[in-house]
Amino acid sequence: MSDLEGTRILVTGASGRIGAVAVPHLRALGAHVTTLSAGENPDLDADRVLVGDTRSQADVARAIEGADLVVHLAALAHRDIAPPYDVYSTNVVSTFNVLQQAGEAGIRRAVVAGSINAYGLPMNRHEVTPAYFPIDTDIPVDIADWYSLSKHNDENTSRMAWRQWGIDTVTLRFPHVHNEEALRAQAEVFRADPASGLREAWSYLTTRDAARAIELALTARTTGAHAFFLAAGNTLAPYRTEDLLKAYAPQAPRLRRFVEREVPIDLTPARRLIGFEARHEVALPTLDLPS
Numbered sequence: 001m002s003d004l005e006g007t008r009i010l011v012t013g014a015s016g017r018i019g020a021v022a023v024p025h026l027r028a029l030g031a032h033v034t035t036l037s038a039g040e041n042p043d044l045d046a047d048r049v050l051v052g053d054t055r056s057q058a059d060v061a062r063a064i065e066g067a068d069l070v071v072h073l074a075a076l077a078h079r080d081i082a083p084p085y086d087v088y089s090t091n092v093v094s095t096f097n098v099l100q101q102a103g104e105a106g107i108r109r110a111v112v113a114g115s116i117n118a119y120g121l122p123m124n125r126h127e128v129t130p131a132y133f134p135i136d137t138d139i140p141v142d143i144a145d146w147y148s149l150s151k152h153n154d155e156n157t158s159r160m161a162w163r164q165w166g167i168d169t170v171t172l173r174f175p176h177v178h179n180e181e182a183l184r185a186q187a188e189v190f191r192a193d194p195a196s197g198l199r200e201a202w203s204y205l206t207t208r209d210a211a212r213a214i215e216l217a218l219t220a221r222t223t224g225a226h227a228f229f230l231a232a233g234n235t236l237a238p239y240r241t242e243d244l245l246k247a248y249a250p251q252a253p254r255l256r257r258f259v260e261r262e263v264p265i266d267l268t269p270a271r272r273l274i275g276f277e278a279r280h281e282v283a284l285p286t287l288d289l290p291s
């Protein structure tokens with residue numbers, strides 16, 4: 001029996017790419033799920049389906065009523081999806097509103113969708129490379145866009161909520177998350193233009209694994225406020241990681257050697273804190289990097 005059997009979970013942003021897989025996953029474990037999303041989605045099947053705005057105090061209050069746990073996925077999930085003011089304000093106000101109300105209601109844990117962009121480099125238009133590999137949560141941050149800034153600041157909000165109200169928060173720094181078919185298309189982009197994936201370390205996660213990470217983050221024994229990277233163990237580039245780093249980041253120190261197509265991101269916190277290991281990898285051949 002799952003620890004989530006019979007728990008009541010609010011999932012915001014449930015009609016999106018990750019939510020659409022996470023909601024059935026949580027329900028299959030016996031959780032009673034309330035969803036709060038900006039728009040109607042005829043495919044969304046939950047115990048209570050609400051349409052509302054995560055920036056609205058009234059909408060979140062209605063949605064959070066009776067919840068034991070919160071999964072906060074709602075966001076404008078890209079820099080270019082809306083004007084800068086809308087992306088930044090939607091994301092930071094929503095996270096503050098959801099965590100404030102969850103904290104004040106005495107909810108014991110919130111799992112928050114963070115992003116690899118919290119360290120700023122993947123969307124940075126300047127000539128910056130990661131300070132070292134594997135990328136970890138101590139790596140120097142260089143933020144040059146409002147989406148990354150919102151995800152960075154959401155982590156401060158999560159820490160604040162834990163200190164203020166004692167609500168455990170787990171922020172999952174997702175990489176590129178998609179279904180296998182879309183990930184294969186992305187792999188083709190990295191094959192043709194490997195440099196384009198450097199600052200996200202060619203990382204990815206399937207939506208199925210993202211849903212499982214949410215489950216583990218909800219049930220892990222850990223307490224406090226945590227934020228860490230998640231990714232599949234291998235990259236989405238069909239080349240050896242050592243070859244990629246030698247070619248595209250020759251100045252960046254490598255703190256250890258990478259085996260074959262191992263993703264150059266530190267996944268230790270994900271293993272240690274929630275016991276996460278990706279189960280669904282996109283199978284790719286390993287090719288020699290063209291000179």
Ligand SMILES: NC(=O)c1ccc[n+]([C@@H]2O[C@H](COP(=O)([O-])OP(=O)(O)OC[C@H]3O[C@@H](n4cnc5c(N)ncnc54)[C@H](O)[C@@H]3O)[C@@H](O)[C@H]2O)c1
Binds near residue numbers: 019090094114176
């Ligand atoms: N998919 C990825 O590759 C990826 C990578 C890193 C981080 N993330 C993060 O994971 C979360 C989910 O991503 P996704 O890919 O499912 O995004 P998505 O765009 O597919 O879904 C976002 C959801 O948020 C809802 N939403 C947006 N603004 C809202 C508001 N004001 N009120 C209520 N609902 C609102 C939308 O209705 C939608 O259901 C986001 O926080 C995103 O930033 C996603």
